[in-house]
Amino acid sequence: MTAPSLAAPSGTTPRLPAPTPRPGRHVLADAGAMVARSLRLVRREPDELVLGLVLPVMLMILFVYVFGGAMSVGTDYVTYATPGIVLLCAGYGASNTAIAVEQDMSGGIMDRFRSMPIVASTVLVGHLVASVVKNLVTTAVVLVVALLVGFRPVATPLEWVAAVGVVAAYVVAITSVAAFVGVLVRSPAAAGGFGFFMLFLPYVSSAFVPPVTMPAWLRGFAEHQPVTSVIETIRGLLVGLGSDARPVTDLGTTAVLALAWCAGLTVVFLGGAAWAFARRRR
Amino acid sequence: MTSDVLVHARGLRKSYGSPRRPVRVLDGLDLALHRGEVLAVLGPNGAGKTTTVRILATLLRPDAGTATVAGHDVVRDAARVRGLISLTGQYAAVDEKQTGRENLAMMGRLAHLPRRVVRARVDDLLDAFDLAGAADRRVGEYSGGMRRRLDLAAGLLTRPQVMFLDEPTTGLDPRSRQTMWEVVRAVVADGTSLFLTTQYLEEADQLADRVALVVDGRVVAEGSPSDLKRRVGDARVELTFATSEEAARVGSTWPGTDAHATVPGPGPDVATSSTLRVPTDGSVGHVRDVLAAVAATGAEPERWEVREPTLDDVFLTLTGHATRARAPRDTGSTAPGAGAPADHEETAA
Numbered sequence: 001m002t003a004p005s006l007a008a009p010s011g012t013t014p015r016l017p018a019p020t021p022r023p024g025r026h027v028l029a030d031a032g033a034m035v036a037r038s039l040r041l042v043r044r045e046p047d048e049l050v051l052g053l054v055l056p057v058m059l060m061i062l063f064v065y066v067f068g069g070a071m072s073v074g075t076d077y078v079t080y081a082t083p084g085i086v087l088l089c090a091g092y093g094a095s096n097t098a099i100a101v102e103q104d105m106s107g108g109i110m111d112r113f114r115s116m117p118i119v120a121s122t123v124l125v126g127h128l129v130a131s132v133v134k135n136l137v138t139t140a141v142v143l144v145v146a147l148l149v150g151f152r153p154v155a156t157p158l159e160w161v162a163a164v165g166v167v168a169a170y171v172v173a174i175t176s177v178a179a180f181v182g183v184l185v186r187s188p189a190a191a192g193g194f195g196f197f198m199l200f201l202p203y204v205s206s207a208f209v210p211p212v213t214m215p216a217w218l219r220g221f222a223e224h225q226p227v228t229s230v231i232e233t234i235r236g237l238l239v240g241l242g243s244d245a246r247p248v249t250d251l252g253t254t255a256v257l258a259l260a261w262c263a264g265l266t267v268v269f270l271g272g273a274a275w276a277f278a279r280r281r282r
Numbered sequence: 283m284t285s286d287v288l289v290h291a292r293g294l295r296k297s298y299g300s301p302r303r304p305v306r307v308l309d310g311l312d313l314a315l316h317r318g319e320v321l322a323v324l325g326p327n328g329a330g331k332t333t334t335v336r337i338l339a340t341l342l343r344p345d346a347g348t349a350t351v352a353g354h355d356v357v358r359d360a361a362r363v364r365g366l367i368s369l370t371g372q373y374a375a376v377d378e379k380q381t382g383r384e385n386l387a388m389m390g391r392l393a394h395l396p397r398r399v400v401r402a403r404v405d406d407l408l409d410a411f412d413l414a415g416a417a418d419r420r421v422g423e424y425s426g427g428m429r430r431r432l433d434l435a436a437g438l439l440t441r442p443q444v445m446f447l448d449e450p451t452t453g454l455d456p457r458s459r460q461t462m463w464e465v466v467r468a469v470v471a472d473g474t475s476l477f478l479t480t481q482y483l484e485e486a487d488q489l490a491d492r493v494a495l496v497v498d499g500r501v502v503a504e505g506s507p508s509d510l511k512r513r514v515g516d517a518r519v520e521l522t523f524a525t526s527e528e529a530a531r532v533g534s535t536w537p538g539t540d541a542h543a544t545v546p547g548p549g550p551d552v553a554t555s556s557t558l559r560v561p562t563d564g565s566v567g568h569v570r571d572v573l574a575a576v577a578a579t580g581a582e583p584e585r586w587e588v589r590e591p592t593l594d595d596v597f598l599t600l601t602g603h604a605t606r607a608r609a610p611r612d613t614g615s616t617a618p619g620a621g622a623p624a625d626h627e628e629t630a631a
Contacts, residue, residue: 033391036388036391037388108371108372108376111341111375112370114341115340115368115446116364116392
């Protein structure tokens, strides 16, 4: 190797600037760099890409062709279940952020970020934005597959926009919980455990069967857990039906409840993640 | 405290573990790095080197004691300190799924440099660290040495006043280690003061102006590399015989042990039961004399070599006990014709 010279960079950098003394000033620039990083890492994670494409197709086949024939929910099962599959896939995809965050927390790169004059917790912002982008793509895949197997939404363009917005809010909320989990846990397996949880949570909601068919003790949970209000909002917007397969009547209330859940989870858990981030390894 | 002290640690203490059964890692550590200097903190695994670096680089709070970088407290003024330092830890702080160029460009953005400056600086660093050919390959495909060089480059998008390097060559092959040393020297020549930790005396010798020997969370000796080695003693000729009886017989009839010394300098001491060690200045004449003295006893060593003082010797001499982790190192001065290197020294750390 030739003697390296760091002192004489090529013409354009006559003198290297000293690092910035005030980190907070550049918080937006830091977040931008972190978002670019996370988006690139997501794109290069083959498992995630395959999962984002294969999971929707498998679930759609499972629910429409395997369970669908035996289900009696008062309408076409694909119409009933598609919003649930959207949330199942998006929620599971979002939960995998826990693994990405755990990897960052336990890897050497976090030491570098923390020792730089930047707002290191913007690394979580990067994961959050990447998760939203990734899971909206997954949502698009689910909807395309659903349309192919007979899903017939009746939404106006405005209702479509609202539905996508609610899915995004849900993804932000679940990703926030995932980020909190990722900062707290100390092993990839523990981080993956949250994905397992998110894979099952929608089953105990109005996603796939009306809660009225469940035993009373479970129905209480199913009717009031956050996934249900989000499902009902999306189902109401896309196909105009409620969990009982009758035309939806109180969509406004449901939507407010869904958004309140999402906002509440986001504030509590993103705040918790930032708090835990600042304290870990100190 | 004089103004040219750049990094100053006083009475650092740190324990890990539960409050009831704490494991003490730092036990009143004092250190100073002067401006323009290379300080090597030398010690075995578990001596507290990494903990020291993590405290100085604002990643960890000490339980007691204070540390400053350019006068700024590493706990209270952490943000200011971060603007002055660059840390390259033991574990690669780069993304495996990004290319070398992308990793450096990301660090450039995080250093808040204009895009145009980043692009030029990244190209310069890739050239300087001999990574231009691999710039657009993902880091996951890099060799250990390339990864370390990229890691180092990632801390140099801007010019830090102090660079912390935590065991920069542990696990590298000898050639990669040489390359790494060249790169580090170039960084130092560029005006950055260097705070280095290492398990290898040779590395400290190659790079450092001053060496601080750390054992059990405390500095037990400090000085220039040649100072330290002088305190340890010179190189030695090691003679390994077939049996311990033969070694003992040669030792007892050594010319130096009676009045008619033909071999200058002190006589042999017994390293292992079948190995004798004779201090030497390493010159051809002296080694020839030593071998002649052995021949005069009628005994023939199975193998022999000239060994420079090792980290083990430093520890043995200065602390009275052997290191817990032995340093795998090759002296590079093994005499031609010697047998295999003394294998009792070559257990990996």
